[in-house]
Amino acid sequence: MTVIIQYNAGNIQSVRYALARIGAEAIVTDDPARIRSADRVIFPGVGEASTAMNYLRERGLDDVIRELQQPVLGICLGMQLMCAHSEENDTSCLGIFEEKVRLFRPEAAARPLKVPQIGWNAIDHLQTPLFAGVSEGAYVYCVHSFYAALGDHTIAQTDYVQPYSSGLHRDNFYGVQFHPEKSASVGETILKNFMRL
Numbered sequence: 001m002t003v004i005i006q007y008n009a010g011n012i013q014s015v016r017y018a019l020a021r022i023g024a025e026a027i028v029t030d031d032p033a034r035i036r037s038a039d040r041v042i043f044p045g046v047g048e049a050s051t052a053m054n055y056l057r058e059r060g061l062d063d064v065i066r067e068l069q070q071p072v073l074g075i076c077l078g079m080q081l082m083c084a085h086s087e088e089n090d091t092s093c094l095g096i097f098e099e100k101v102r103l104f105r106p107e108a109a110a111r112p113l114k115v116p117q118i119g120w121n122a123i124d125h126l127q128t129p130l131f132a133g134v135s136e137g138a139y140v141y142c143v144h145s146f147y148a149a150l151g152d153h154t155i156a157q158t159d160y161v162q163p164y165s166s167g168l169h170r171d172n173f174y175g176v177q178f179h180p181e182k183s184a185s186v187g188e189t190i191l192k193n194f195m196r197l
Helices: 012-021 032-037 049-058 061-067 077-081 184-196
Strands: 002-005 026-029 040-043 072-075 100-103 117-123 138-144 146-148 154-160 162-170 173-176
Touching: 002 012, 002 032, 012 026, 012 184, 026 032, 032 061, 040 077, 040 184, 049 061, 049 077, 072 077, 077 146, 077 173, 117 154, 117 162, 138 184, 146 162
Parallel strands: 002 026, 002 040, 040 072, 072 173
Antiparallel strands: 100 146, 117 138, 154 162, 162 173
16 A cells, blocks of 8 residues: 655645556555555655644654655655755754755856746656666656755756755655656656555
8 A cells, every 4th residue: 555645735636646647546644553554655745844844743744754664755845854954944854864955046057047946857867776767867847946955865866056866765765856746757667666666
């Protein structure tokens, strides 16, 4: 059984529909017992870091997520919340990954770039079985103003303003900054790979 964690962040139904397209069923819940007993857990998200973390803490889901032993995939805000800290409203996050989440500062780029980053961008420096069968430079769909810095847990990179972590991995925890559920065949491959972990 795959569980999608329900919390006050968007994109949950898009993830559920994407899983259905690859033949994977999932339930959406915030029940700690059901999350702990799942074979795999997906932690999606579109939203704001401090509000989301407050929701998780109020329900004890922050500790539940940290203690999970099965494969866990954080998507977009979900991945950012798995990091140590976010500049978005100075938010302490779950600390699963040591990387810190920062706001894009387009003035640092060599050419004018818009924030948030919205649209397709390439991923490279791909590592771990999560990206099996995905070509270097494959395009994925991104929507975000904040990014996880490069660090020891980086397993994929994207260059926008500067290189950043578009994928993270530590033990049973994986995260992607982009939206696999909106990334066509590349996203389907990544979701299929996660279902095999």
